[in-house]
Amino acid sequence: QKEVEQDPGPLSVPEGAIVSLNCTYSNSAFQYFMWYRQYSRKGPELLMYTYSSGNKEDGRFTAQVDKSSKYISLFIRDSQPSDSATYLCASNTNAGKSTFGDGTTLTVKP
Amino acid sequence: GAVVSQHPSRVICKSGTSVKIECRSLDFQATTMFWYRQFPKQSLMLMATSNEGSKATYEQGVEKDKFLINHASLTLSTLTVTSAHPEDSSFYICSADGGLAQGTQYFGPGTRLTVL
Numbered sequence: 001q002k003e004v005e006q007d008p009g010p011l012s013v014p015e016g017a018i019v020s021l022n023c024t025y026s027n028s029a030f031q032y033f034m035w036y037r038q039y040s041r042k043g044p045e046l047l048m049y050t051y052s053s054g055n056k057e058d059g060r061f062t063a064q065v066d067k068s069s070k071y072i073s074l075f076i077r078d079s080q081p082s083d084s085a086t087y088l089c090a091s092n093t094n095a096g097k098s099t100f101g102d103g104t105t106l107t108v109k110p
Numbered sequence: 111g112a113v114v115s116q117h118p119s120r121v122i123c124k125s126g127t128s129v130k131i132e133c134r135s136l137d138f139q140a141t142t143m144f145w146y147r148q149f150p151k152q153s154l155m156l157m158a159t160s161n162e163g164s165k166a167t168y169e170q171g172v173e174k175d176k177f178l179i180n181h182a183s184l185t186l187s188t189l190t191v192t193s194a195h196p197e198d199s200s201f202y203i204c205s206a207d208g209g210l211a212q213g214t215q216y217f218g219p220g221t222r223l224t225v226l
Contacts, residue, residue: 032214033213036217041201041220041222042219043217043218043220044205046217088153088154090213097144097159098213100154102153
């Protein structure tokens with residue numbers, strides 16, 4: 001079993017929709033949670049990070065962590081075609097290296 | 111934001127040659143850098159963790175003699191694929207410890223290696 005599980009999709013939504021991307025994890029020691037966005041043939045870019053449980057909002061993006069259920073979510077409001085990419089969740093203990101999910105491919109259709 | 115560059119962005123070489131990929135943090139110092147490879151439509155596979163001034167820590171199954179990593183300064187890490195073969199063709203991506211928060215990384219744009 002992978003430590004971080006992510007539904008690979010693909011996920012296709014119309015422009016303006018609310019997108020929900022989710023991951024689950026199994027390692028109780030994970031305390032830091034990140035979301036990265038990767039466009040085709042590019043390196044990932046850090047979107048958001050959170051520590052422990054709770055919500056964090058940045059513009060149209062909201063990251064949510066529920067440590068009791070080991071569930072990580074990223075919500076995108078008013079989705080745009082430019083949001084079309086692969087989204088990777090990642091978790092980290094305090095030891096340095098992150099564990100990544102396999103990524104969810106999102107397409108936002110105009 | 112922090113910028114990480116990689117050079118070259120694309121390389122095509124003949125089987126048996128060695129290829130060096132450079133990873134630089136442009137506007138910050140990176141004590142720790144990571145090297146990943148990624149196959150099409152698959153996730154990142156961590157190859158090794160590179161710490162400035164010390165030997166790299168390789169993940170299980172990664173041949174350290176084939177993938178030589180050097181982290182000579184706080185802004186430069188290099189990955190050398192020695193005696194490359196077609197099965198080494200992949201997308202190689204480096205990242206640097208972001209320092210923003212534990213676990214955050216700034217990624218380079220990647221290097222696409224094709225071995226003929």
